[in-house]
Amino acid sequence: MNEEEVSPPSTEEVFLREHGPAVSVPLDSETGRALAAAGILRSATPDPVRAGHWLLRAGSSVGAVRIAGGAVLRITPKTSVSRLFFLLGFSLDPARAWRDSREGTIDTGGYDDIVPALAHAVERQIDAALRQGVLQGYRTVEESALFVRGRIREADQVRRHFGRTPPVEITFDAYTADTAENRILRAAVERLLRLPGVAAPVRRRLAHQRVRLADVLPLVRGHALPRWQPSRLNSRYQPALRLAEAVLRGTSPEHRPAGVAPLAIDGFLLDMNKLFEDFVTVGLREALREHGLTARLQDPHHLDTAGRVGMRPDLVVRSGDGRAPVAVVDAKYKVEKADGLLNADLYQALAYATVLGLDEAHLVYAAGRQPVRVHEVHGAGIRLFQHSLDLSRPPEGLLSVLEGIARQLAGAPRNP
Structure with a gap:
């Protein structure tokens, strides 16, 4: 083993440092190749000295992911977590951060690890957003019904039912909590509940937020995130929405750009x-x-x-x-x-x-x-x-x- 190689203290948790030395980790070939292709590490290569081990070296992505077999890969940043979240908060909402440049623009709860800090921050933002109640809005609904509500979709009616009624193919505007904004918040809560390392008190509060959003439909796997437009009506939601979108883009393979290698990982990564x-x-x-x-x-x-x-x-x-x-x-x-x-x-x-x-x-x-x-x-x-x-x-x-x-x-x- 060369002087850059360091064995991890446990096979269940692997600790890497951003742009730090390589770590020799026991991995099967399939998982090692998937890590190498996923682009989340600077390099992943078979260990020439230890059979069944791979040398993992972190690049600029930091955070934590759970890989095959249940092992958790943690990549710590060179920058302090509080400073990292200041950078993130400023990038997401510069107007607010510029007015208040003090440490803590995003409340990380004093956690010194990225995932627990992120979960705490998102839960606090969602709690503030929902404090005045769950935001409702109008959403266009298309469905088959036994009675006419709204407008008949004539082309669909003829194509599907050859002019027979009922059912009737209709479209109408429903006033509902199932909006793009609430779908994003619910999806972020569910993703955070599955992340490794979320503290128990934060996990309980996230579960409570999920109950508050129970009337909201989950996002469809493989679909892009729904779009929302900033407005006076959703102004109290906007800080939570920006942070929730950052969570989903950093955790969910189904919401990542096309071409990213499919790897069964569950976690959160930030590209520094x-x-x-x-x-x-x-x-x-x-x-x-x-x-x-x-x-x-x-x-x-x-x-x-x-x-x-x-x-x-x-x-x-x-x-x-x-x-x-x-x-x-x-x-x-x-x-x-x-x-x-x-x-x-x-x-x-x-x-x-x-x-x-x-x-x-x-x-x-x-x-x-x-x-x-x-x-x-x-x-x-x-x-x-x-x-x-x-x-x-x-x-x-x-x-x-x-x-x-x-x-x-x-x-x-x-x-x-």
């Missing part, structure tokens, strides 16, 4: 790459509004004139009318190297600036040796900025850094 990118871009977008600028996330462009090579900068800052590019930003969940250089990132930033006709481009890293580094591109007149956003800083400090970067972006030289 995506979380950092969302925090940086959403934070800069909000801060830039104070300067009269707009921002587009994942703005599509092409590197070549033929339009064959696509590129999507994380954030393109534009003038107030949204027409002229002002600056470009890419977020990198990386730590700056000892020499301060990440050449591939600099080449990418240079390509963005060149295509957009800008004199500078900006990279934001999760940590670095200096707050800002500047590189002047030889013969191009383009400057590349590398910013450091240390996630160990308190929330106020993180937002202050983003505001400083936004001021710099607003003052960037404009092409005539």
